Amino acid sequence: MSPTPASSAAPSALTRKLAVFTTLTRAEEARLERLQAQRRRHPARTELLHEAQGDHAAFVLQDGWAMSYKLLADGGRQVVDFQVPGDFLGLRSLLLRTSDHNVAAVTDIVVAEVPPRELRELVETEPRLAMALLWAASRDEAMVVEHLVGIGRRSPMVRTAHQVLELHQRLRLVGLADDGSFACPLNQYVLADALGLTAIHLNRTLRQLRERGLMTFRKGRVEIHDAPAMMALAGFEDAYLDQRAPRPS
Amino acid sequence: MSPTPASSAAPSALTRKLAVFTTLTRAEEARLERLQAQRRRHPARTELLHEAQGDHAAFVLQDGWAMSYKLLADGGRQVVDFQVPGDFLGLRSLLLRTSDHNVAAVTDIVVAEVPPRELRELVETEPRLAMALLWAASRDEAMVVEHLVGIGRRSPMVRTAHQVLELHQRLRLVGLADDGSFACPLNQYVLADALGLTAIHLNRTLRQLRERGLMTFRKGRVEIHDAPAMMALAGFEDAYLDQRAPRPS
DNA sequence: CGCCGAAGCTGCCCGAGATCAGCCCCGCGC
DNA sequence: GCGCGGGGCTGATCTCGGGCAGCTTCGGCG
Known part of the structure; x- marks a missing residue:
């Protein structure tokens, strides 16, 4: 993708994303x-995290697509x-220390594992990054809320258009x-399982x-x-994605 | 409603809740x-936070019920x-610095205002509390996810039972x-607007x-x-609420 | 070259839940 | 005592989206 000046290589997608929330220092x-x-590959169509499993690792997705989902009793x-x-x-x-949902790779993916203690350490020593993480988590929640509204109240057409526009913005x-x-x-x-159709x-x-x-939408x-x-049809307001320019904080 | 506890006596509901995540020190x-x-009252059936409004305050609910919702173009x-x-x-x-949803009081409520800078300060000086906040935010998201699954895949009966059980546990x-x-x-x-019915x-x-x-469900x-x-009908798994006993961290 | 399986695509029917319309119950104000 | 209004409740119809069945396309492979 577009090369950006960084310490040695291109910044990770996470860095790029958090930079929207706040201007990051070199050290950060x-x-x-x-x-x-700690990079690691994971093949397409396999589970990365399973509901109710014991070890509670978190990952940052580096390359490829994944999806989080829940399975119901009725299949x-x-x-x-x-x-x-x-x-x-x-x-x-x-x-929450007990995974309540599954995460599977959609394509072959590359992830970075983030051990719990590393995360705790980061929060303790880098409060600004902690705030940025809180922001990322809030953004994720905002997206889930948007999906909830879509499934609850929007027609299939509108819902579909909305989802596509969101993905476009995020990418x-x-x-x-x-x-x-x-x-x-x-x-x-x-996609249908995401849209409740x-x-x-x-x-x-x-x-x-x-x-x-x-x-x-053809051939990938x-x-x-x-x-x-599309925007008009979907009533798309991208505020919840918070894609603004960074501010000094 | 029980009258709000004096600061010296019973702990606030927030304290009580976070104590489930981690054992809090006296100082914390x-x-x-x-x-x-900073307590404040707010009357029933009025908005506390409005979509797209400028000032970005957060509150901790002390007494009464509130709801967060989104309004759509079609009413x-x-x-x-x-x-x-x-x-x-x-x-x-x-x-996110731009409220993407509305929050209204359901009953008369008492809230405590948390100014942004106070929160930032807290995160910077109290990493353990920061983690606890992240936990609370994650729990909120888990609830939204559960609602999403309900609206997307569960029948109205199951969905309704599930919502009721969740409220019961939270309370x-x-x-x-x-x-x-x-x-x-x-x-x-x-309730119908929450359940997508x-x-x-x-x-x-x-x-x-x-x-x-x-x-x-009669007369309040x-x-x-x-x-x-009920549990069987709803397929209720309360793991997502993480109502466990605290652990030493 | 032809088989095979996965994904995409379509027609037809049906049922769950929305919509419309209206009644009941109860608390409140005059 | 009586009217009024909001919330709760119910029956009758309509319709959107699900369920089912089956066809097409395409790519991989023996």
Whole structure:
């Protein structure tokens, strides 16, 4: 992606994201990179964190897509959110000490493991980074809230458009989308489970969006043809993503 | 409602709640109480925080019930969550610096205002409390996730039972419910907006729950007649509420 | 080249839950 | 005592989205 000046290499997606919240010092950036030193790969379509499992690790997603979801007794699945590079995986499980949801890799992914004690240490020694983490967690919650509103009150069309626009914005933030399109490795089943629809109905909905000339989603790529119309349809307000320029704090 | 405790006597609901996460020292307890010194009343049915408003205060609810919700263009309302004593109001707005949702008092309430700089100071000087706050925020998010799953995948009956059980557990934690019942100042319209149902359908659902001998909700009071059956019906797993005994950390 | 499985796509029917319309109950003010 | 209004409650219809069944497309592989 676009090269950015940093200590030695390009900053991680997490650093890039947190920089939106606050201007980071060199030392803080370095600390963040150190936190993400322990890299590890994980294959597509496999679970990274399992509900009710004992060890409570958290990860920072470096590359690829993941999703968090819950399984129900009746076999249903609700995808809570997708994660893209720079996002935390299982931060909540770490704090609640019993993972209440599953996280699976959508594509092959690269993650950085963050051991609990490292995180605690970071919070103790770097209050500004602690605030930034709190911000990231709040942003995640805001996204979940937005999904809740979508499933609770928005029509399938509106909901779908909203989800796509959100993903677009999030990916732009970490440099993984251009103005009108982005690579989207989700299949219709997964996306449907996120939107609280059946794959069948999602398919029909996507067709409608296509026929209206708003967007297409084919072969792993989303193309947004008429962004203003999409925004209007979805009633999209991106305030909850807080994609502003950093401020001195 | 029990009158608010004097600062020297009983601990605040927040203290009580955080004590579940970690054992608090005297000094930390005192610090928490100090954080909540600035008390203020707010009348029922009025907004405390408005979407997109400029000032970003956060509050700790001391007494009464509140709810956070979003309004949609079409006039619809989605209640995201209810807040009971010990819960934060608008913590997310403070961090994102633009409130993305509304918070209204359900009953007459007493809140403690937490100015942004106070919070930042707390995080900087009391890392253990910072972790506890992160825990509380994570718990809130876990509840929102649970609601998302409910609205997305659970039937109205199951969803309703689940919500009631959750409220019961939360209220027990802060000493506002006994084993089989609790005071619930919500009306059916508000509850329906939380569950993503119409008030009409919620009414029918409540009737069913009543006829099955599981629970009743009348005149501001919820009575749970058959807790095990309710739990079974709702598939209620309270892990996400993390109501465990404190551990030494 | 042809088989096979996964994902995408579509038509048809049906049921859960929304919508509409209206009644009852109870507390309150005059 | 009586009218009024808000919340609770109910029956009758409508409709959106789910369920089912099946077809197409495409890529991998023997």
